Amino acid sequence: MASQEVLREEPSRASLINDPKVRSIFYQCLVVALLVSGVWWIVHNTIVNLTNLHIASGFAFLRGRAGFDISDTAIAYTSDSTYGRAIIVGLINTLIVAFVGIITATIIGFIVGIGRLSKNWLIQKICTVYVEVFRNIPPLLVIFFWYSGVLAVLPAPRDSINLPFSSFLNQRGFYFPRAIWGDGSWLILVGLLAGIAMAWFVAHKAHQRQMATGQQFPVFWTSLALIIGLPLLAYALSGFPLTFDFPKQSTFNLTGGFVVKPEFLSLYLALSFYTAAFIAEIVRAGIRGVARGQSEATAALGLRAGQALRLVVVPQAMRIVIPPLASQYLNLTKNSSLAIAIGYPDLTATTGTVLNQTGQAVECVVIMMVIYLAISLLTSLLMNWFNAKMALVER
């Protein structure tokens, strides 16, 4: 009897101090207490400081008149616009440079990455030198190099460098003909959209047919013909509405045409070249990560080299490539904030100007952080979705 009662007793504990659960709760309470008091201290200090500086907190300042000019604007903006609009102009500029930068960097990166795996010794070495040079130099330095080292010492507008397609290059930027869309140009857009839709449809049908009968259909050339042919047809049908405004040389400057300013150009070139070096490494790792047996199997099946790459190696390499590629895209977007160093009005630069004018430090930094976080989150959601679509479906 006695022994059974002993057994029924709770296992003895030395003390509560040694109970992992109690300790865990205690530690967490401690952390929360520290955090709350720290935040309270910071908030208190900030409130005191802001009252001393006579700065009203809140986001009402966004409706105030900005009073400063922005050199590159994609949407209508004057110095009479609001602070809020100035920030939006900056955000659009960030998105523009990030978008074109990502496309260029991906193209260069893929070419260089595949070049590094080439059996051609010379091409391989050239690509290696490119990667090793650009990977190991700060992006900001590359931006300055393009800006002060290359573009700023170009000739004055009077002696512009002539390039093909009546475009010009000088200190003030890159000039090229601006397309003027006349009446009925919407038809061209309709043609393009119809071309893309039909190309997709043809690809879908061809795939179905190949699955059913094994017969192949020249999808690539048909799609190309559709996507280029239909807009051209629409262009002819609507009576050739497209004209060009060519940049013309006047005494001191070039007038007309479309100008890409040196700030944008140097930021865009630097970000593309810098990020391309990283993308090249990712692509190389991806292709090398595909097991050797896979390409040997394609040879055994009698596929040509191009087919082997397109049908077997690349789809598998993409699975390895996509996650790090996504983080490189994010890096490029974040690095576009370096625009501030050369005065390209991106999100950081315009918000910085707003901050300096209004003194609303907390609000401005919060706006910046929220927007960048939102961009990051959106990009990673998109890439995660793409990744899930590409992922290996295992049985």
Add this chain to the structure above:
Amino acid sequence: MQEHDMSWVRTEMALAQPAPAGVVGFGAWVRKNLIASAGDTILTIVGIALVVMILPQIINWAFIDAVWTGPNRTVCATVAQGGIQPDGWSGACWAFVNAKFGQIMFGTYPVEERWRPILVGILLVVLLLPMLIPSVPRKGLNALLLIVVFPIVSFFLLVGGAFGLEHVETARWGGLLVTLSLSFVAIVVSLPLGIVLALGRRSRMPVVKMLCVIFIEAVRGIPLITVLFMASVMLPLFLPPGVTFDKYLRALIGVSLFAAAYMAEVVRGGLQAIPKGQYEGADSLGLGYWQKMYLIVMPQALKLVIPGIVNTFIGMFKDTSLVTIISMFDLLGIVKQNFSDANWATAQTARSGLIFAAFVFWLFCFGMSRYSMYTERRLDTGHKR
């Protein structure tokens, strides 16, 4: 006895035949590596064209036409620009780098006190080199000296204000001194902080885990410029009125916190790669949490992620150049500031200065990445696939 020697066994090795003429020598190498197919040949021609177009120009500019010494801008400007070079001349202006070399290294650190940063640099090399060479003994003592003693000694040496050394405010620091000191401190701070954050993110305590996740993801989602902005604009607001912070220190805090978030993700990758059995094995031996991490998990996890850690170091080293934007004069900032020196303003100045700075950055980053590859090979236990 008659010997029947039907079978014959060769007792000496046959002499090696020379390889067929088609597969050895320069010609074969060219055939295999440059002109294996029609496409290959076209690529080779394009490549040669590219090299012939670019390389001679670079060599001409950087070495043959370059100006190495000179008192002011006239040596680097053409006659039309008010200099002595013939019109159409284009060469590197190393004379500019030469003239500004002291500034590029130390910023506006007082000239008579420059022995102090030089001494710190020598100390760093003396302590770092044996640390990097695997066969040198006493790594523990060495690490202690490098990570604990060296920062304290160099703090007093560089800042001064004690032991009869003149006080030099950080506003006067500049050039490579700022770049190296910022990145050294950021490296030393961010690694342990990153490890703690990574452990926190994998902790079983929900509150700790959530806080770490929020910090890491928030910092990784925003650009360093924003962090530096925050450090330079908002830190003064967060502190009680009257308390001011050194600008250098603010940048240091910004860069270190930023790097710690990235480091945490790298370390987490290593922690996740350790098999569960290792954790369970440690538990069954009766090790406590910290013992388990210090003795079993971390040594394996950190070894796995050496390339990632070094990549983060390299990224951080490059990122220190961003302090230029909050008007501090690191290596890049000081070079850029000197463009506006009217004594040296020529078309070649910016290019030459920036290429020199790029070369210095490149040397450090390339060195780090090569060393990491070497370590990776050395520590490779062959467990990977």
